Amino acid sequence: MRVIAGDAWAVFVGQVAVMGFAVVDTIVAGRHSDLSLATLSIGAAVFVTVHVSLMGLFTALLPIWAELRGARRLGEVGGSVRQALYIWAAASLLGLAVLLQPEPLLRWTDVPAGLQPVVVDYLAVLGWSLPAALLFRAFGTLNQALGRPQLVSWLQVLALAVKLPLSVWLTFGGAGVPALGVVGCAWATFAVHGLLLGLALWLLRTQPLYEPLQLWRRPEPPHGPTLAAFARLGVPAALTMLVEITSFTLMALFVARLGTTATAAHQIAANVAALMYMAPLSLAVASSARVGWWRGAGDEARARAVVMQSFWLAGGLGIALAAMVFVAKPWIAAVYSAQAGVVLLAARLLGWVALLHAADALQTVAMFLLRCYRVTLAPFVVYGVLLWGVGLAGGYLLAYHGVGPLAAQHSPVAFWQAGGGALIVVALLVWLMLGRVSRRAAASVSVTH
Secondary structure (H helix, E strand, C coil): CHHHHHHHHHHHHHHHHHHHHHHHHHHHHHHHCHHHHHHHHHHHHHHHHHHHHHHHHHHCCHHHHHHHHHCCCCHHHHHHHHHHHHHHHHHHHHHHHHHCCCHHHHHHCCCCCCCHHHHHHHHHHHHHHHHHHHHHHHHHHHHHHCCCCHHHHHHHHHHHHHHHHHHHHHHHCECCECCCCHHHHHHHHHHHHHHHHHHHHHHHHHCHHHHHHCCCCCCCCCCHHHHHHHHHHHHHHHHHHHHHHHHHHHHHHHHHHHCHHHHHHHHHHHHHHHHHHHHHHHHHHHHHHHHHHHHHCCCHHHHHHHHHHHHHHHHHHHHHHHHHHHHHHHHHHHHHCCCHHHHHHHHHHHHHHHHHHHHHHHHHHHHHHHHHCCCCHHHHHHHHHHHHHHHHHHHHHHHHCCECCECCCCCCHHHHHHHHHHHHHHHHHHHHHHHHHHHHHHHHHHHHC
């Protein structure tokens, strides 16, 4: 518990700092204009979709590297990391292809024509930060597998300290720099990701922690079996994250049809939901690193004990955070915007955000731990059916057409209601999967001995 809590706290600090990037941009854009906030809502949703989905390829490597550490085979980690560079190159090219040509997506989702040119300009700048962001994610995964997430967290806190004044300066202008509006936030993010990657490479080159890994060698040619193992774990994990994040991205794009007030309020709710998500995400990362460690060491009983501890921690943490946000929702909304209509609607949405968070916390931890047992395809199917079929499609029907006796709401509330119901069922199913697979793994070792 001490190890998990300590690592989770370190990861949480770093993730909150990263979420601080989005919070800073949301507040800065909201203070600039409703148009800037609406543009940020759409542009950030597209970027986050691409970034988080591709990030799943690297997050899924955590149990592989943690198991190598648990088995005391540190010398093999360096070769595995170098093979992961091929995954990084392919992922970067794929992501850039989407971010630099977003027009078809914006037209398909009926984003208002007046917003589209600014969104395109925003993504044209932000897109070029993707390769650095993905490579830094791989660095973070490596440190988490080594049980040293603190190094990454300190870098992310430093980056937030740079991001805040830079976003304000470039958005509003000053000291000879013209006001760039919401595109200034994109330039600030680009600069910060470059800074993070530079510091990460310096640490890898100079710190004794990484010497046993034998990282700095000439990259070997692509190794088919290694890359296939990465793909079997990483591709379903990335697709699962794609389903999850696109549920929220497409929600933002569909909400854009309801006008700038609805879009701005939805952006506030989504931003708070993402910030809350950092707590279970941190717990999931720390728990999966520990489960991977024990599985690599051959102790399946201890691995299952960590799984059960994580269930209770995730549930308790989720309920506590939900209660705090539910009570403070009007004050939270007022921090983001000075527009009365936006604040009123955002506070209503935050009530639904709080209610769905406990289920979100449980399913997040379960999804990470299932990867430690190499279970990725079934969760992907569950996500696709429930988050797309029930959450997104159901929300769309409730918002614009109505369902049975329920009339169309013409409000973003409908999307959060449907999404919350879908998350509850997801949490139940993935924990049933996790309980069964961890129990079988522990039982198989007992029978062997």
